[in-house]
Structure formats: structure tokens, C-alpha cells
Amino acid sequence: MENVTPDEKAPVPAKxxxxxxxxxxxxxxxxxxMPFVAWAFVFSYLPLWGWTMAFQNYRPARGFFEQEWVGFxxxxxxxxxxxxxxxxxxxxxMSFMGLIAGFTVPILFAIIVNEVRHxxxxxxxxxxxxxxxxxxxxxxxxxxxxxxxxxxxxxxxLLSLNLIDQPIQFMAQGSWFWxxxxxxxxxxxxxxxxxxxxxxxxxxxxELYEAARVDGASRVxxxxxxxxxxxxxxxxxxxxxxxxxxxxxGFEKQFLLGNPLVSxxxxxxxxxxxxxxLGMGRFSFGTAINMLNxxxxxxxxxxxxxxxxxxxxxxxx
Amino acid sequence: xxxxxxxxxxxxxxxxxxxxxxxxTVLFLVTIVTLYPFLNVLAISLNDSxxxxxxxxxxxPRVFTLKNYETIFAYGGMITGLQISILRTxxxxxxxxxxxxxxAFTVSRMDFIGRKFVSTYLALTMYVSGGLIPFYxxxxxxxxLGTFSVYVxxxxxxxxxxxxxxxxxxxxxxxxxxxxxxxxxxxxxxxWRVILPLLKPALATIGLFLAVGQWNSWFxxxxxxxxxxxxxxxxxxxxxxxxSTTTNVDSVHGRNMSEVMNQVSPESVKMAITMVVTVxxxxxxxxxxxxxxxxxxxxxxxx
Numbered sequence: 001m002e003n004v005t006p007d008e009k010a011p012v013p014a015k016x017x018x019x020x021x022x023x024x025x026x027x028x029x030x031x032x033x034m035p036f037v038a039w040a041f042v043f044s045y046l047p048l049w050g051w052t053m054a055f056q057n058y059r060p061a062r063g064f065f066e067q068e069w070v071g072f073x074x075x076x077x078x079x080x081x082x083x084x085x086x087x088x089x090x091x092x093x094m095s096f097m098g099l100i101a102g103f104t105v106p107i108l109f110a111i112i113v114n115e116v117r118h119x120x121x122x123x124x125x126x127x128x129x130x131x132x133x134x135x136x137x138x139x140x141x142x143x144x145x146x147x148x149x150x151x152x153x154x155x156x157x158l159l160s161l162n163l164i165d166q167p168i169q170f171m172a173q174g175s176w177f178w179x180x181x182x183x184x185x186x187x188x189x190x191x192x193x194x195x196x197x198x199x200x201x202x203x204x205x206x207e208l209y210e211a212a213r214v215d216g217a218s219r220v221x222x223x224x225x226x227x228x229x230x231x232x233x234x235x236x237x238x239x240x241x242x243x244x245x246x247x248x249x250g251f252e253k254q255f256l257l258g259n260p261l262v263s264x265x266x267x268x269x270x271x272x273x274x275x276x277x278l279g280m281g282r283f284s285f286g287t288a289i290n291m292l293n294x295x296x297x298x299x300x301x302x303x304x305x306x307x308x309x310x311x312x313x314x315x316x317x
Numbered sequence: 318x319x320x321x322x323x324x325x326x327x328x329x330x331x332x333x334x335x336x337x338x339x340x341x342t343v344l345f346l347v348t349i350v351t352l353y354p355f356l357n358v359l360a361i362s363l364n365d366s367x368x369x370x371x372x373x374x375x376x377x378p379r380v381f382t383l384k385n386y387e388t389i390f391a392y393g394g395m396i397t398g399l400q401i402s403i404l405r406t407x408x409x410x411x412x413x414x415x416x417x418x419x420x421a422f423t424v425s426r427m428d429f430i431g432r433k434f435v436s437t438y439l440a441l442t443m444y445v446s447g448g449l450i451p452f453y454x455x456x457x458x459x460x461x462l463g464t465f466s467v468y469v470x471x472x473x474x475x476x477x478x479x480x481x482x483x484x485x486x487x488x489x490x491x492x493x494x495x496x497x498x499x500x501x502x503x504x505x506x507x508x509w510r511v512i513l514p515l516l517k518p519a520l521a522t523i524g525l526f527l528a529v530g531q532w533n534s535w536f537x538x539x540x541x542x543x544x545x546x547x548x549x550x551x552x553x554x555x556x557x558x559x560x561s562t563t564t565n566v567d568s569v570h571g572r573n574m575s576e577v578m579n580q581v582s583p584e585s586v587k588m589a590i591t592m593v594v595t596v597x598x599x600x601x602x603x604x605x606x607x608x609x610x611x612x613x614x615x616x617x618x619x620x
Contacts (some may be wrong), residue, residue, distance in 0.1 A: 028504035033423040040474040047447025136533035199614040277450040290448020
């Protein structure tokens with residue numbers, strides 16, 4: 001940016017004087033934004049500086065210049081650690097399952113809710129469907145564990161339908177874990193994620209449906225040929241955003257639903273970083289994991305965005 | 318198929334009727350699957366704990382009692398947890414609202430010199446994050462470990478919230494600001510007197526998001542204040558109880574609750590705490606529904 005000239009008498013370039021003038025004129029706007037910009041710098045940007053730890057043998061007691069620099073040593077040992085590949089497998093498996101199910105189910109739900117003509121019923125179902133979104137993962141994990149326990153509702157139902165002879169130990173078997181996490185996520189967020197689609201559906205012109213009715217299209221066909229294409233843009237935008245967050249799936253669900261019996265399936269990148277980085281005090285190693293995670297996320301986001309740009313250019317018929 | 322459904326009126330209405338049955342069945346199932354677990358938890362929390370062990374409680378208590386609730390509130394951690402949870406929800410929400418509203422106002426002003434910089438700067442924070450370990454080190458370097466400030470300070474500026482409110486301000490007529498300016502109002506007065514009163518629906522939405530986020534967090538307590546008993550939160554207490562008996566992963570944290578467990582069955586304790594943690598949200602969110610539905614829609618346009 002240009003510097004402000006302190007000497008008022010000297011001939012100042014018009015632009016620079018204009019800037020100083022503007023700063024004074026917009027002092028309230030600056031006062032209302034700059035403190036928070038500094039705030040975000042501390043809490044959102046300073047942690048990025050912490051990435052330097054990944055290239056050091058970080059010791060908490062030492063200053064920045066006294067740290068021992070080790071280059072890509074930690075990344076090397078990360079790629080040599082067999083646990084890393086297990087963790088990466090779990091992360092990718094749960095993110096893809098989450099992406100596919102978390103993406104299609106809310107759309108289907110929105111289409112179904114959109115078909116309800118009875119307004120009070122529609123409102124009631126929507127209100128109910130938002131409920132799990134607002135409760136914490138701690139509560140959801142407790143509820144899921146309760147429902148899936150050997151005397152829980154799910155086993156009771158399966159037993160009474162004679163589908164199984166003995167209760168299934170859902171929470172104790174690693175092979176169930178990914179499905180439980182995905183299903184819990186759907187249970188919690190389906191209604192909430194449908195909000196945007198329902199809003200987009202409300203914007204579709206009723207004349208389209210009328211024309212289809214005149215042509216004798218059934219309601220299934222109306223949903224397929226009018227409702228779905230009508231929310232296409234919304235679907236694409238949300239898809240790109242979810243791809244950007246694909247491997248940043250967090251760790252809350254895995255932390256709260258997991259237990260030592262299923263740890264081979266529940267360990268994800270963030271938990272891995274937490275266990276090694278804080279649990280064992282290997283801060284540098286943990287930082288390397290975090291850094292890798294962020295880097296992959298950004299690459300995925302840029303790829304998805306590039307894909308979208310090409311698609312949106314080609315997709316105008 | 319396509320030809321058969323469009324040929325005659327009767328086949329069309331037949332397929333529509335099947336569709337209707339599918340629609341209402343799905344809605345019915347969704348309602349049951351969503352509500353049943355909550356009602357079940359409520360019923361068990363109000364049921365005598367020795368009776369609950371027999372199993373078979375569905376959506377109403379068999380032997381009604383309030384003993385489970387009395388027991389959990391006799392444990393000091395619950396009272397502290399409740400106080401801290403309420404405090405962080407109020408302070409965190411107010412600070413977050415103030416920051417988001419002011420930032421949103423400035424980036425909504427087309428003439429603001431910092432507009433481009435501030436919005437890009439904020440948008441970046443949504444996609445790039447340093448990660449858990451660097452964040453932990455930062456908190457430690459700032460001497461924030463074991464203090465209340467870790468609950469409310471880091472989350473004050475949230476880009477998503479700013480952009481939701483910005484979209485809302487963009488929807489207000491700019492003439493309001495111009496006429497206020499002609500009357501000699503400065504930017505602060507415009508914000509405080511003209512914009513802020515009109516922002517109520519957006520602030521209700523963001524306030525709800527912030528409050529729910531604050532009320533529901535447990536991980537910051539676990540990570541930063543796990544050893545500070547006076548800074549415990551309700552969610553963290555619930556987490557400890559749930560984890561300690563299901564898995565024994567965190568037996569160090571869980572020990573405090575063990576004397577409570579002796580009096581009533583752990584299952585009933587869990588359910589009672591779960592209800593205490595959940596009820597405030599159940600009471601609030603339906604009334605704010607029309608606001609947050611609009612807020613979500615606005616956020617998706619720009620965010």
C-alpha cells in the first residue's frame with residue numbers, strides 16, 4: 001500500500017492524498033474491522049507459523065532460533081510408519097462413505113419432504129428432522145451406543161423380527177465401525193442438510209409442474225425431470241465444498257464412538273496427530289500430520305473447484 | 318414405465334398413490350427414528366434405576382422417580398459444569414455476534430478501502446487451518462491453558478458467520494445508509510442506529526449457531542482444561558461418564574464420578590445427564606426455526 005505523506009504542504013500525488021483522506025473518512029469502518037483482523041491473525045494465521053515445527057525437533061523450552069532443524073525427517077518417519085497407512089485408510093474410507101451417503105440422502109429426503117402437500121405435517125417433520133443437528137456429538141454418541149448395545153432398541157427389533165438369534169455386538173466389532181459412523185452422521189445431519197435443497201426447490205416455478213401435469217407426467221417423473229434439475233446448481237456448489245473438506249472429517253465421532261476394540265478402524269488423521277503429538281509429546285511429528293492433512297485438503301478443494309469451472313462452462317446446454 | 322404411466326389417467330393416479338404411500342411411510346419412519354431415542358433416554362432418566370436394569374423401557378417410565386436427577390446434581394462437577402457452560406454460552410455468543418456484525422457491516426460497504434482485503438483474508442481462514450498441534454502450542458505460548466479464555470476467545474471471528482450476516486446486509490436497501498449519511502451520521506452511528514436494529518433475524522440465526530456451538534463443545538475442555546476442575550463443562554462431564562463405563566479409556570478423568578455410580582446404575586446417570594445437556598436446546602431451537610432456515614439459505618448463496 002502507499003505510504004501516507006505527513007507533510008501537508010508538500011505537493012502530494014493525488015492518489016496518495018486520496019488514500020489518506022479515505023482512511024480518515026472511513027476511520028470508523030477501519031476501527032470496526034482491523035481489531036478483528038488482528039484477532040484472526042493470532043488465532044487463525046499464527047497456527048500456520050507453527051508448521052515450522054514440522055521441520056524441527058521442537059522442544060517447548062527453546063526459542064525459535066535455538067530449535068534443531070531436521071528438514072523432512074518427520075515426514076520421512078511418517079511415511080515409514082505402518083500406522084500412518086492404516087489411519088489414512090480409515091480416514092479415506094469414512095470420508096468417502098460420508099461424502100456419498102451424506103450427499104445423496106439429504107437430497108432424497110428433501111425431495112420427499114417437498115412432495116408433502118399438508119403444510120402442518122411438513123413443518124412438523126422438518127422441525128423434528130433438525131433436532132439431532134443441534135445436540136452435541138457427545139449426546140449422539142451416547143444415544144448411538146445405547147441404541148446399538150446388546151439390549152438396545154436395534155437388537156430388540158432385530159430379535160423380535162427373528163432376523164437374528166443373538167444380539168449383535170455392534171460397538172465391539174471393527175467391521176461395523178465405519179458404517180456406524182456414517183449412519184450416525186446421516187441420523188444427525190440429514191434434516192439439516194436438506195434445508196438448502198428445500199429452499200432451492202421452493203424457487204422452482206410452479207408453472208413447470210403445471211405443464212408437466214398437463215402432459216400427464218406422474219409425480220415421480222416430475223421429481224426426476226423438474227425438481228432434481230432445478231436444484232442442480234445447489235448440488236454442484238455443495239459437492240465442491242464437501243470435496244474440499246473431504247479429509248478434514250474431524251475426529252469427534254471417531255473419538256466418541258470408538259473404543260480400544262475397534263481402534264484399527266476408528267483411528268483417523270486428527271486422532272493420530274493427537275495421540276502422537278500430545279499424548280507422546282512428539283509435537284513435531286504431530287504437526288507434520290496436521291500439515292499433510294491441510295495440504296491434501298487444499299489440493300482437493302482446488303481440484304474440485306477446477307472441475308466445477310470446466311463443468312459449468314460445458315454444462316450450459 | 319414411461320409409456321404406461323402417461324397413457325391413461327387411472328395409471329397415473331395409481332402411480333401417484335404409490336408415491337404418496339412411499340412419501341408418508343418415509344416421513345413416518347424418519348420421525349420415529351429421530352424421536353424414539355430421545356424419548357427412550359427421557360423415559361430411562363425418569364425411571365427407577367434398579368428397575369431400569371431389567372430392561373424393556375420404551376418411551377415412558379415404568380417406575381417414576383426423580384432420584385437420578387437428584388443424584389447427578391449432588392455431584393459438584395455437574396453444578397460447576399452447568400455454570401461454566403452457561404457462562405461460556407453467553408459470553409462466547411455475545412462476543413461472536415459483536416465481531417461478526419461489525420465485520421459484516423464493513424465488508425458489505427462497497428466504498429470501504431479494506432473490503433477486498435478483509436473478505437479474502439477471512440475467506441482463507443475457512444479453508445486453511447494450522448491443525449490441532451500448532452493450535453495447542455499457540456494456546457500454551459499465550460498462557461491460555463487452564464483458563465476460561467480458551468472457551469470464548471479463539472472463536473470470536475468466524476468467516477462463515479460474517480458472510481451470512483453480510484448477505485443479509487446486502488439485502489437491505491442502501492438508501493437507508495445514504496439518507497442517514499445526509500443527516501450527518503457517521504459510519505458507527507449508521508451501524509448502531511440503522512443497520513443493527515434491522516439485523517435481528519440474521520443475529521438470531523448466528524446467535525443460535527454460536528450458542529449451540531458453545532453449549533455443545535467438549536473438546537476444548539478435554540484438551541486445554543482437563544485438569545482444571547473449576548473450569549469443567551457439562552458436555553465434558555457427560556463425555557467422561559459415557560467414556561469411563563463404555564470403554565475405560567479415560568479412567569483418570571472418570572474416577573470423580575465413580576462414587577455417584579455406586580448410588581444409582583451408571584445407565585440411569587448417563588441418561589439423566591444426557592437430558593440435562595439436551596433439554597435447553599430442545600426448548601430453544603423450534604422457536605428460532607424460521608430465522609435459521611433463512612440464515613442457512615443466505616449463507617449458501619455467498620459462503
